[in-house]
Amino acid sequence: MSFRLTLILLNVLVIGGLLGVVFWRVFSLRRSPESTPANLTPFLEDEALEGRRLERVLGWTLLFSVVMILSLLAYFLWEPFRQPIMEDGFLERSVDRGAVLFANKASEHYNSEFSLLCADCHGVDGTGGVAIQTLQPEADECQLKKNKNNPDVPECAPQQVQWTAPNLTLAPLRYKRAQLIDIVTYGREGTPMPAWGVKSGKGPKNVQSINDLVNYLQSIKVTSDEAMKNAETAVDDYRKSADALVKGLQDESDKAAAALLEAQADPATSADDLDGLQSDADRLAAELALAITYRDDVEALTDGGVLFRLNCARCHTKGWSYYENDPANIDMAPLPAMGSGAYGPNLTNGSVLLQFPGKVGQQNQTTWVTDGVPEQGVYGVRGISSGRMPHFGKVLTKEQIAAIIEYERSL
Ligand code: HEC
Ligand code: HEC
Structure with missing residues (x-):
């Protein structure tokens, strides 16, 4: 039984007891009407009343007054902290509900009735997937x-x-709260990110649940320093993984070519088997060729170019979101020019230089990428912000942003 319930029950008992006494007194008078009512019976003499008896009554009064003063004092001292404590508790419960909503089967907070399985796509710890x-x-x-x-x-x-x-432990550093609420409510049409809010006309969740999710995201965010450090190592990792992709495919391709040679030398191999081995070898050779082009591209990039791919390309280059997971896929349509526009505008062919001309423009561009402007605010020469672009001042260092700007201006 909770403390609150105990107090309520205690109150009900006391009120019930008082009512019982009143009824008992009324009915006992009704039952014997000739007995003298209590207020008409003679009481003690003044002598007796004004002696020790009076002192006792006054003593009790003093005691209760002191108790009252102390409790008012305690209340007065505690009062300023009551609101923050309540708010903390409120936020804590909201984050807990958000964790349940975010969870999938592999998460500790999973609840088959409430969980929305965000973690299926974004990872159990929200670091991306x-x-x-x-x-x-x-x-x-x-x-x-x-x-x-x-x-x-x-x-x-x-x-x-x-x-x-994307990695959502960075999202609260890149987006303001209102932006996060919008993304979770409306999702992102044309990507796997669904709409979750009733307000969008497509999702099941009310404003409170959306707030719970955003509070949860804010609770798992990393620090700005951590984000900047990770962005640094991500550049090296990106170059290494391009190398590793080529090495892996080189091995596979060599093996397939050797298997083909061996089969060709063996007169017992059937024509079907030969065809199969031939097409495996051709496919791997074609994938290897793509991987080598990709690796050479990566090697030719400045740090700014790599940072652009890691932070910006998914919105500013159509198809990047899946190309980056499988750059040696021969079935995929070729990637359009880097930065040529998708969810965010085309940045190529000097369009950035038109929007942000000259030295002053470069300064404005830096401010735009670092902090942005409020929704409907003007940026650059002819830009009006829709409030959809994230901003990077808390996840990338000044030098990293300068390198990206340099790269963007060369597109
Ligand atoms: C089916 C997979 C999927 C599910 C489920 C999903 N997301 Fe997403 N989410 C994505 C993808 C993909 C993107 C990136 C869209 C893009 O490329 O523009 C994204 C983007 C986001 C972003 C913007 C991040 C950024 O850095 O731009 C937020 C915030 C987000 N999701 C929150 C959530 C929350 C909260 C839930 C659960 C209520 C959820 N997502 C469920 C796939 C998913
Ligand atoms: C989640 C998607 C998203 C990501 C990630 C993103 N942008 Fe944007 N970007 C946009 C959108 C949308 C706009 C259009 C402006 C608006 O709606 O406020 C924009 C506009 C811009 C513009 C102005 C272009 C013009 O001509 O008006 C520049 C420059 C820019 N982004 C650079 C970057 C850089 C640099 C990064 C990475 C560090 C980046 N963006 C990452 C979505 C994104």
């Missing part, structure tokens, strides 16, 4: 109904890709 997305080919002939899902037109078959779901 991948989501499967089905892409419909965009070629004109694939828009015709007869070509959709038609096995005779394989180039129009939907394609499954692995779309990067």
